Amino acid sequence: MEQETTQPTGLRRDLSGRQVGMIAIGGAIGTGLFLGSGLAISIAGPAVIIAYAVAAFAALALAYALAEMVAVRPEPGGFGALIQRYLGRLPGFVSRWIYWAAQVVNIGSEVIAAGLYVQFWYPQLPLWLPVVAFSVLMLAVNLAAVRFFGEFEYWFAMIKVVTIVVFVVLGVVYIVFGLPGQEPAGLAPLTEHDGFLPNGIGAVWLALTVVTFSYLGTEAVSMTAAESRDPARDVPRAARSMVLRLGLFYVLGMLVVVSIVPWHQVSTSESVTESPFVTMFGMVGIPAAAGIMNFVVLTAALSAMNTNLYLTARMTHSLAADGYAPKWFATVSRNGVPRRALLLSAAGLVLAASLSVFAADSAFPLLLGLALFGALVVWILIFASHLVFRRRRVAEGLPPSPVRLRGAPVTTVLALLFVAAVLLTTPFTAQFSIAWQAGVPFVLLLVVAYYLVERRRRVR
Template identity: 45%
Template sequence: MDQQVGAHAVEGSASTDAPASSEGSSGLTRSLGHRTMLMIGLGSALGTGLFFGSGAAIGVAGPAAVVSYALGALLIAVIGLAMAEMATARPEPGSFGAAAGRYLGEWAGYVSRWCYWAASVIALGGEVVAAGAYLQYWWPQTSRSVFVALVALAIIVINLLSVRAFGRAEVVFSTLKVTALVAFILVALVLVLFGVPGHPATGFAHLTDHGGFMPGGMESIWLSMSIVMFAFVGVEVVPITAAEADDPRRSVRTAMRALVARLGLFYVIAVGLIVTLNAWTDVASAKGLTASPFVKAFDAVGLPAAAGIMNAVILVAALSTGNAQLYGAGRLVHSLAVDRLAPRFLARTTLRGVPLAATLVSTFGLVLAIYLAQTGVADIFTKLASIAIFSVMVTWLLALASFIAFKRRGDVDGSVHLPGGRVTAAIGVGGVLAVMATAFEVDDMRQAALIGSGWVLVLLVAYLLTRAGRARARTS
């Protein structure tokens, strides 16, 4: 395939004051509409963390987990709207990473984008391993590594075809997920308020049984936040798509506002219904697909194939989230190359506007997933996942700090605004730091902080070496 290198890669980095071209100088094409961008955002953020993993947060906070998800929705709304405001002002490759380079210094743009890349590719590997397990539910005699490899290949092909093909796939995936979630909410409401033959209405007793609404006290809400916030990771993909939107200001504005509202409603309502339908102690201790509260709800209204139906939905959720994560990771690596902070060949795009090399580099998580599925070295993946958790929080902090500097500079266009501006962003910084502070009490977050801090130090050293290499190249 013929390839081209973005002109901006030659002309300078995102840390300069000159605005990056928004009309394709990076080689990317503008073909995403606002509805597609909304579905891409939902596809990335509405994943297995809700459909299958909400039990972990409920295990920490009990029924009060619904409060944790409400607070998480507010915090991610601040982060998402801050990113969107910067993206509409400058719809350029690299989005919040390029903004960090411009407003905080080139080092910040480097660290922000590589941190998000690490979080995305590792999470991508996790989604693909999960998808392999869901396929194994139907064909248990087949090796999981075979299914993992097939899912990985499907995700790679979708991302390499064109951004339009990627967007269409995400629309289909996200539509299926949202439909399943709405169906669960409707069925759960019937079971709670009215009941069905053989299953009387559960009412609201489960919210206060087994130790009360907040069995672990106020502290449990705080301690569960590290689990809750990772479930919201993915809204960042919307501002990343700004560089490939046909009308970036309108599309990012519409998509982000709708996304943060729907994510908040979906998560809070769904988790609230989960702890209303079931004793929270049962949800926290449940293992396996058939123990999923979604499966139980469909089974209660006489759907004998509930486990199979939900398995298909969770499989689609994993595919959708993994698809969007590879897209975001590839685009950020491409933007680093455009800004001369990564090897130049990673800035090349195909005639369809796909950053081929950057996307292939970002399949590292897929290769790792296939290896882990074959060898079963789960403890290594747990350590890598801790890097992902810490890395995305570093990205959020840098994005909010960039936004505060962005507002101070008055670099706005009026398309979208974070209510409260710098004050709200500062509160958001405090919120992210509060979540990171759970490392003092939660073992998994302590590990995340230790390994993640080491990763950030590695990035800072790599940046210094990159800058020194560019300086030598200029003087030679």
């Protein structure tokens, strides 16, 4: 099987297969599901289940498209290097920097969410205090050797995997059989309060902007290729394992929530202060379980934040190695960690701490919208790279990848068009109208920066 030969990067191949798999889960399941789902439910009502099911197909197509390419090109830089290889240097430059910016902002949203979860127990606690404390903790984890990071993330992700399974099982039991002292809930909340589609089918589409954000992070698995012990085996395996988990966690999880909690009590689009998962446990009269679930969603936010710090540091390292960021950021420590790149990526934590002080009530939706534009642009470029990848391998007479996206290239085109349509919808949603206002100028700035960097390279 053909594989790309790469130059030494200083990064160490210390991540095991089980750690790679859990890093993928850590990136894909976080605040977007546990806290952002409240925004989606407030827009679409019980029909949010449809939105999660539809977006799942696009996320799964992305996971398989990346696995197909990484299986034969397990190179440092993950999807950014693949985009550069198959679409050109400009898309490679833009995709990596816009993804870096999106994930830096996303880190801020995760740590804001973690602070909100702490306020569940200590409502009088200033939001900035847990934000700063968690920022220091996650930076310390990422400054350690990648082997330690991988083990830490494995157990953090395992907590939410096990708990969501228990949550779904407990919810189904409550719906069908009831709990001690509680009658069976049934499915009445699905159709009560103005029906299954309280705000119309159009609201389901608008909710897709929030729902798709919940799946962002699916692409994270490709970034482990440079530090995986066996990337050609472990990365595709991790991508495939997400198929069942995404369907279980997102679709069934939302089905349980909206079947028990009246949709209009979950959240409002203007304020997000509690996870709908925690709200559900509070309503069924299990306050202890609500506290436990709040702890779980706290670990989920910290897990996603931990993974995103890892991703942004490696993306910065990749850009520096290719000459698209100062070479200073390509340096790694003795234990193989790009510490300078990591400290640059911690800028998102500074942003989050500032917003937690000056805009605590609106910080999370704001950060959500800023991150969405860049991440969706990257998804579009990944799908476009997959189309070129398939066409080039046929033209060059190369054997197919051992991992294949079924139905491609039709599947790839449909997923690409879906993501593009979601991106074009963001200006029409109150929560994410800022995405285009910030995203488009930033892309133009990156294009200008690319040509300036390239001219400097030619002069040298």
